[in-house]
Amino acid sequence: MTRRLSLLLIDDEPALARFMADAATLSGYNPIIADDHRQFRDLYRSKKPDMIAIDLAMPGMDGVELIRFLASEKATQPVMIVSGFDDKILDTAMRLGIELGLTMVGPVHKPARLEDVEELLGTVRQKLVA
Numbered sequence: 001m002t003r004r005l006s007l008l009l010i011d012d013e014p015a016l017a018r019f020m021a022d023a024a025t026l027s028g029y030n031p032i033i034a035d036d037h038r039q040f041r042d043l044y045r046s047k048k049p050d051m052i053a054i055d056l057a058m059p060g061m062d063g064v065e066l067i068r069f070l071a072s073e074k075a076t077q078p079v080m081i082v083s084g085f086d087d088k089i090l091d092t093a094m095r096l097g098i099e100l101g102l103t104m105v106g107p108v109h110k111p112a113r114l115e116d117v118e119e120l121l122g123t124v125r126q127k128l129v130a
Contacts, residue, residue, distance in 0.1 A: 037061035
């Protein structure tokens with residue numbers, strides 16, 4: 001049996017964080033939910049997750065700042081953006097992550113459909129376990 005990969009996720013909406021965690025579980029991941037940016041940074045450093053999912057709009061530290069944090073940590077994990085922002089903003093955030101050397105996947109638009117999230121997580125999982 002293949003090992004369950006870990007997915008560190010952060011979203012300021014508890015219901016969406018739970019939804020993403022449930023989708024991750026169904027897709028073969030062990031989800032780790034961070035409640036705020038400080039906990040996210042601590043969990044990233046201590047758990048070294050296999051994949052990361054971030055919301056762009058959050059209080060305290062937005063997703064762009066988290067992308068910069070991950071780049072400063074030289075993160076090699078795939079980073080998925082989950083956001084309700086329009087396509088132009090999502091595209092800009094994705095390009096920033098790529099320019100900073102991150103492996104960007106997605107994005108997933110809010111409101112997210114379970115099938116879409118599972119498909120993306122499954123595709124990334126196949127690449128990670130190959």
